[in-house]
Amino acid sequence: MKRDSFGVLFLLKKNQLLKNGEASVSMRITVNGQREEVRTKKSINPALWSQAKDSNQVNTIIFNSLEDLVAFSNQVSNQVSNQVGDQVKIILKEQLHDRVKEILDVLNTWIDKESLFDDMNLSRQSKNRKKYLDPLLKIGWVEMEFPDKKTSPNQRYRITESGKRLLKIINKKD
Numbered sequence: 001m002k003r004d005s006f007g008v009l010f011l012l013k014k015n016q017l018l019k020n021g022e023a024s025v026s027m028r029i030t031v032n033g034q035r036e037e038v039r040t041k042k043s044i045n046p047a048l049w050s051q052a053k054d055s056n057q058v059n060t061i062i063f064n065s066l067e068d069l070v071a072f073s074n075q076v077s078n079q080v081s082n083q084v085g086d087q088v089k090i091i092l093k094e095q096l097h098d099r100v101k102e103i104l105d106v107l108n109t110w111i112d113k114e115s116l117f118d119d120m121n122l123s124r125q126s127k128n129r130k131k132y133l134d135p136l137l138k139i140g141w142v143e144m145e146f147p148d149k150k151t152s153p154n155q156r157y158r159i160t161e162s163g164k165r166l167l168k169i170i171n172k173k174d
Helices: 066-073 085-095 100-106 113-119 126-139 161-171
Strands: 006-017 023-031 034-044 142-144 157-159
Touching: 006 034, 085 100, 100 113, 100 126, 100 161, 113 126, 126 142, 157 161
Parallel strands: none
Antiparallel strands: 006 023, 023 034, 142 157
16 A cells, blocks of 8 residues: 655755845655745744754754744744744743733733733732833833833833734744
């Protein structure tokens, strides 16, 4: 009996860097030994890509820091992001906190800090703002409605496009 096979491999074109220093990502699909390579129209910083040495392993992206994660989320591709959801959650928990997804989900529209913290069952103490909201503002995943008036009583927050891309990565594994 003939055994059918199917494989998908993501390849980085390191020898053909783009003007911005990134490398193009291609996808190789193999069905019953017949290979076809497809351009994904996506690119990534080569430093974020780890080429597997063993042919039985899949190419992976390695995040060593929160900065790597931020850089990747700013240039995410659907094909590659499927590989990294669990890794993203671990880094967020270790280097920020374990409520990033929850905050980004709530901030899909403009919302004041008090309502945000109420939705998350957090007290309105400044320590919670410093721990949960401020880091996301600094990274650029959340924005203020009045950035020039940080203490405005009318201040509200919402998720940025970069935050939406990160949320998309996180949700790939949910």
